[in-house]
Amino acid sequence: MGSGILLLTAVEMANLSLKPENKGKTFVLNAIDLSEEGLAGLMKYLRAQVRKMAEKKMVWLRQMYAGRADLIENGQIIDEYIFDVMNVVRPVTTMESAYGSNLIFEAIAENQGLKVKIFSQIDQNNPNKPWFFTNTSSIPIHVLNNEAKLGGRILGFHFYNPPAVQRLVELISINENSAEIKDFALAYAKSLKKVVVPSNDFAGFIGNGHFMRDSLHGIAEVEKLMKDFSFVESVYMVNKVSQDFLVRPMGIFQLIDYVGIDVVRFIMAVMNPWHDSEDLHSDLLDKLFDMGVKGGQNSDGSQKDGFLKYEKGRPVGIYDPDKKDYVMISNFAAKCDSYLGALPESWKPWKAVNFNKKKADILEAYFGDLNNAKTVGASLAKAYNQRSNEIGLGLVERGVGHNKDDVNTVMLTGFFHAYGPINDYLK
Amino acid sequence: MKKMSKKIYMAAGYNTISLGTGRKEFNPKKPRPGLEHYISEAGKGTLAQIGGAANIDESVIGNFMASRFNNQGHLAGFIPMIDEGLKFKPSIRVEAACASGGMALITGIKNVLAGANTVLAVGVEVQNTMKAIYGADVLAGAGWFQNRKAGHAYFFPGQFSDRAGAYYEKFGKERTRKGLSRWYANAIKNARLCPTAQEFHNSMPDPEATCFNMEPNGKSFVDNLNVLDCSKVSDGASAIAILSEEGLAKCGITKKDAVEIAGFATSERDITQNPTDLTVMETIRDAAHKALANAGITINDLATIETHDCFTIAGVLAVEALGFAKHGEGADFIAEGNTARDGKIPMNTTGGLIGWGHPTGGTGVHQAVTIWEQLTGKTGDAQIEIPAEKPYALSINMGGDDVSVVAIVYKKN
Secondary structure (H helix, E strand, C coil), X not given: CCHHHHHHHHHHHHHHHHCHHHCXXXXXXXXXXXXXXXXXXXXXXXHHHHXXXXXXXXXXXXXXXXXXXXXXXXXXXXXXXXXXXXXXXXXXXXXXXXXXXXXXXXXXXXXXXXXXXXXXXXXXXXXXCCEEXXXXXXXXXXXXXXXXXXXXXXEEXXXXXXXXXXXXXXXXXXXXXXXXXXXXXHHHHHHCCCEEEEECCCCCCXXXXXXXXXXXXXXXXXXXXXXXXXXXXXXXXXXXXXXHHCCCCCCHHHHHHHHCHHHHHHHHHHHHHHCCCCCCCCHHHHHHHHCCCCCCECCCCCECCCCEEEECCXXXXXXXXXXXXXXXXXXXXXXXXXXXXCCCXXXXXXXXXXXXXXXXXXXXXXXHHHHHCCCHHHHHHHHHHHHHHHHHHHHHHCCCECCHHHHHHHHHHHCCCCCCCCCCCCC | CCCCCCCCEEEEEEECCCECCCCCCCCXXXXXXXXXXXXXXXXXXXXXXXXXXXXXXXXXXXCCCHHHHCCCCCHHHHHHHHCHHHCCCCEEEECECECHHHHHHHHHHHHHHCCCCEEEEEEEEECCCCCHHHHHHHHHHHCCHHHCCCCCCCHHHHHHHHHHHHHHHHHCHHHHHHHHHHHHHHHHHHHCXXXXXXXXXXXXXXXXXXXXXXXXXXXXXXXXXXXXHECCCCEEEEEEEEECHHHHHHHCCCHHHEEEEEEEEEEECCCCCCCCCCCCCHHHXXXXXXXXXXXXXXXXXXXXXXXXXXXXXHXXXXXHHHCCCCCCCHHHHHHCCCCCCCCCCCECCCCHHHHCCCXXXXXXXXXXXXXXXXXXXCXXXXXXXXCCCCCEEEEEEEECCCCEEEEEEEEEC
């Protein structure tokens, strides 16, 4: 856990150490993991990623090492830079190494009790009154602050996965935070070249606040379709509607698989007690989890099977809980596609839209056609977009996001949507 | 320079593909052919056209940096690998950075002048063995190593970016970039006509506008050139036979299927000195004019030219060095279409280094093969018309930043 955050922070610290004004200063980043095996993997990952990053900023690196007469070729400079970054990091398996730190960045599993225990232990043994940044995606920060008795020295710093690639960071401050910790967090996130969106301290914040409700809508749509279709057919259709008809990078069930069915279920469980008027829970996710269908990523970044079965990263099957096996999509796709109807003529896949300079025009034309379309697929898509819109507006109304733009930025940047949930495309 | 003591010909040229980004079959994550494959394919391609290895007296192989790209020195030993018939025959490897191929041709010509009847000349480089950022270190070996520390991350793009910057300052940036962009577009359009070219599959809708609109970015690359202004990283080899009259007869090649070497010259600049004027290619000028004088012709007798456009600015400076445009007017000359395949003096008709590719040690031989094809009508879709009153062609192969230059004048038979 936390390898991407470690990478970004170690690189930033090494970059700072290379600046003339910091010459002679020692920068230390304790990388704590309870598993030796985990640490070994972490260091291997770090070394490989730093090399990739170094290769992309060679012009800058040659300037930074201009004073080193012994480093002449790019290859020599890259090797030295990797050494300098790795030299910042102290891989350790003991918590005691954090007892002298000034800043603790926590990125363990989304477990409230464990987080509180670790924060308390460090804080009670650390005389520096350290700051705690927590990469929590759903647990309210004020709860962690109160239970660990941190006196406002904690702030939510929610990276999106993978942190080395994803540009979004949600910063979640609480009333007890000092201006200094908030300013530092903002400066730190910006120095990592992140897009920072402030979020208020409501369980789930903006990103998961939308994603969890969006997922529950998809699951509810599956249950409706199951009156006339099998489970696998219904999942296929809702996934297709939420990807193709809504011009998103992946369908809702592929996204749940990407995050992990177990993780989504867990986040819902964390969020649910804080939302009296809603039930953020899915029996279907419980059922799949109990059957060992979890999704998530393999250590090499490839997709594990979940709702969907993947071959070379592409969905090829859908899990049938009754058969306890995957049914190949090719067996029923034609029937479902025919039921949904054709995509509007102006449709283009997400990839062709999201990076297109004329994205706004393309989407305007597409949604115009979608609004006029009479197909089942178009109806489901319009309903999906309507719900996404309501979720987004709800996040602003409840004060989770400061405004519409912040909500849309999270979905555009963190989820790579081509358009924000709060849009005027619905007619 | 003395006239040649006997007639020399080139024939039986062969180019492998130039493999690298742009070719559909190129996948940096998958294993690719190595040096052995390229040397063998090119060599066999030529031997098949001359009646086999028995007709070869000697061989020359030009290569720049296999010692670093492939951890392989001693390339002369690969010549007998091409064909068992080359075993125990003389073979030599020559090196002059990116002019290694040209230097292989010159060595072959001199061998024929010295008594050999048929020389096999091969040029090869396999560079995609490492990422470009590390390849830049290797290619920097074409400059003076003592300048490497102060040099750019991308050493040679940095050198030619400085030349482009000096040219912009002296003669105007927009005006110059119009010429550079047209040079790029010509290269791509010509390469699309040549199946072995690295840019053969290029389908960019408007290469000229794309190049013109791509502002150079010194933070990630160099200050005054964009990536389209640069030749790519290439793997490839070329081979050609260099023959005497007896050699032609022995190999059964008619003169119409061969080109005559009308003149040649090589010229060298002190590698430890900076260029006198960044906006002038003085070694190219020197070598080209010596070769033309050696052939007894002027630029007005040339039907086509293969020039060393490792960067678009090198194309502009070559046009001026040759005398087709006055100093400061080379970019205009190109922008007006004069170097296009239907222009006054078609240059780099199969794409040159930017379009066809630049397997560094192979480039000089590739240029000779292209000219042999054009003058003997074997260029396929890329064939240009060779006017009867202009039976000559010229190749200019440069090593380093205008340091080693090989210029050869060819005549249609």
